[in-house]
Amino acid sequence: MAITDPAANKSLGEKLQSVPKPVLYLVLFMLAAIPLFFPVKLPNKPIDASVEMFTNVMALPEGSTVLVESDWTNSTRGESMGEMEALLRILMRKKVKFVVYTIADPQAPQVSRDTIRKIADEEAKAGRYRYKPFEDYLVLGYYPNGEGTASAINNKFVSIVSGKKDWPENSAPRDVSLSPVLKGIKSVADFKYLIVVTASSTTNTVLERITKVPMMFMVTGVMVPETTTYYASGQIKGFCGGVKGVYDLETLMENGLNVEGPNKIVSEKSTEVIPGFPGMQNTGKGMAYYPSLHFALFLLILAVVTGNVGMFLAKRKGA
């Protein structure tokens, strides 16, 4: 008995609906990987939330201190690391001190330390000041019970740092209360901003409990819709969302805001001229990932359209 190939009997509509998964995965992997070898600067208009965040961070005076909540690990490196790197580049170039703490994941403090060290080395290699642990920044480590920690930060910040130790360069751990970073910090209100870099719902935890310091969020793409609500209601002073947010910050660092030139970026959020950091290493993961993201999304749209066309054709044939 002759064996007939079932695929040969399929109509065009059925074929379009049954593209093998491995083929889709292969195409997706190729589309995600190939553009990484050909970095291109795509045209970009930063959104208001990114512009406001950039404006606020750039307005920080030299020597001021910000509190950074770092609640991400390598699982969301694709978005959160780019955000953290962009933030650190600005803070280090503006010589703003920072205190990092974590409430989401015990792995996060080490990931933060590695990222800070990487950007500090990058800055030093470019001939600029190298940020030193304990002198210029502190990593307080992990605090379980995010709700209780956030309440304590708001009501009695000194209770959070009491007993905590951090490593000065080439030295044994020392009590963080001895660090120059915390000089003059008695309450969370003494920080200029609380910047939350997160891949989880810790944004809600701090929003509900910390009221004494203005906040800005750096969130993953999936959190952009709910974070937009907080931004629209004025609860946060700006945010950076996903790869687009990272690319926004990198674009603003490269071209500045309201700076005359072929790539002038304007926003109704501010008419102030804010020069970025021309000639420095401003681009990173945002520029590297943005083209790949476009190709991957194009594949998704193509797959959705193909599947729907296939369903339409199959139904018409059936009718």
Add this chain to the structure above:
Amino acid sequence: MSYNHELVSLSVGAIATIGLYTILYRENKFYRFFEHLFLGLASGWALVALWTETLKVMWWDKMLGSAAADGNQAAMGYWPYVMLLPVGLLGYTVFSKKHNWLSRIPIGIILGFYSGQQFNAWTNRYIPQISGSMKSIIPTAGFFKPDPNTLNPALGPVKGDLYGSEALNNLIFVLTILCVLSYFLFSFDVKSKVIKNASLAGRWLLMIGFGAIFGTTVMMRFSLLIDRMYFIWIEFIKQGILHIK
């Protein structure tokens, strides 16, 4: 970090990444191995971090006090902290059939603390959003907002006036809120045709919102895949093995 150390670290990362992605082909032992390796590492790390970064510095050291370099007492021990230990240990009675009711004590304490915060938490989170939803829908200036680029910078940003285009945005916003709220009128039988239509529109608007949220979710997953591709092709192969910067 030496070159060899870095290359070994990158190689392990690349092998683990490939191992975890083999699940796309089918369930296999290579995938299972790296899944368990990851879980084991994460659990071990969490245990150590919990002791070194939390229990030791915030409970144990404070309870015992500390000595200065010359041997004298630097900080007094705070002995009442010892009371926290039996309360915490009660949580483990959950494994005993006879005494598991005791585990409800620490759970009750945690729930009590959490509940006490909720009124304030709710207020801080939602009241600004409710007040932010009260938007004006009556324009006070022309339709189009002037381009800030064409304005005299000395005058500063355009503030105060509500342009027609902004009022239209606000109107869409307010209508959306009303329609979506009307969708959740479950407590009584809705007979009004207006509310029924508004409710239907609310359902559609919710679906559009969920679609947008789903879109950002997919975008995020793609970003994570792109990052893994970057790690393997650029950081591991191009920079790590081939030394091309």
